[in-house]
Amino acid sequence: MSKKHSNFEEVAKAIKEAGSIVLFPHVNPDGDAIGSSVALLLAVRKLGKKCTILVDEPVQSNLAFLDKGYLSVKSDEENHDLSIAVDCGETFRFEKRQDCFFKGKKTLCIDHHKTSVPFCDYNLIDPARAATAELIFYVIEALGADMDKEIAEAIYTGILTDTGSFRYSNTTGDSHRIVSRLYEHNIDSNRICVEIYENISESKMALSAISLGKMEIFAGGKGAISYVDRAMLKETGALMSDSEGITEDMRKISGVEISALLKEYDNNEIKVSMRAKSIGDVSTIGAKYGGGGHVKAAGCTLHMNMEKALKIMKKEIEENLNSYGI
Incomplete structure (x- = not known):
């Protein structure tokens, strides 16, 4: 068929x-x-x-x-x-x-x-x-x-x-x-x-606090990025699923148009979750790296270390924002 x-x-x-x-x-x-x-x-x-x-x-x-x-x-x-x-x-x-x-x-x-x-x-x-x-x-x-x-x-x-x-x-x-x-x-x-x-565990809240503490604002205040690695999970007792919502929290910041959270699942396996507010198309970034999703919500998987993945995603987000003239 x-x-x-x-x-x-x-x-x-x-x-x-x-x-x-x-x-x-x-x-x-x-x-x-x-x-x-x-x-x-x-x-x-x-x-x-x-x-x-x-x-x-x-x-x-x-x-x-x-x-x-x-x-x-x-x-x-x-x-x-x-x-x-x-x-x-x-x-x-x-x-x-x-x-x-x-x-x-x-x-x-x-x-x-x-x-x-x-x-x-x-x-x-x-x-x-x-x-x-x-x-x-x-x-x-x-x-x-x-x-x-x-x-x-x-x-x-x-x-x-x-x-x-x-x-x-x-x-x-x-x-x-x-x-x-x-x-x-x-x-x-x-x-x-x-x-x-309104049913958040203490471990989830602790994980969010650590990750948001690592957040970096870039692209003239239009981009926000952070990460969750396995060390954070061990420290807080949280699961990787407890990282849900962190991407959205970063997007809530005044002036931020695109946010991204990078999650370390294994050595050289980084899953990226992206959100856009009013400007930007994160589905094009996801598709470029074998992922996909929506214009305002998308993701992908990168096979590299966290440091390199953060650098690449910052560049992709900045270029995406620039394509909209900002």
Whole structure:
């Protein structure tokens, strides 16, 4: 089968024809990846399907409220009917799960990233969407599965986090229309916000403090960059997933347009997370180094030491800003 773009009806048909389904959110899954995956899992289970979510590692603590035993680091399905990439538009973002993904008899991608390219039998990709969770909402409608409070709260989590609580420029009128329909199912938005934004561990806070203390402002105050290395994790007892949010914190600084956080996973393995405010396109930087994402949020992996990676990223950010005349 050719790698084609699919509509909601075609995606629903592919799901209905499958008896066993494995969902694959991107590595280091965020609120959209986890929320979308949980919502889809619950919906397809209502249709009598066997479904699991396969991840590389336990979900970050502020999203654990969504996982009621749905996530697994090991798949029991060796030859499942359908593999679904959720909020993941490039195969490298599966990391160690790539082989398992392609063991599915058929493959499907549901994603909203600008840099996504069709690599599955079915591909529902719409970069105009603020979150993959918006696509999941319409997929569930096409499936005819009953919406309930738990599904609605998972979708809400995805939209909430990928729109920066509806502050980012990717937020659309349809984002709000979908959310208004989710409220019909009595979602507890206050509880969700507390779980996500006001449930920070001491180790996460300590890690943020150390990393922000290493921050460097450059490009005439328009760029901000910092890092998290393994020594910091050991010192604070934090996990690398606890570094989530540091990039956004740097972007909040007055005058900063692009921020970047470099994370040391192994010797000569640095993962870069970038955010842009009003000016700049960080997806082009990510794509240049084999990564990708959105105009305002993107990432990549560099195979070099931290000192060299910091130097390269500063140069790339400065050049990106200069291309916009600042």
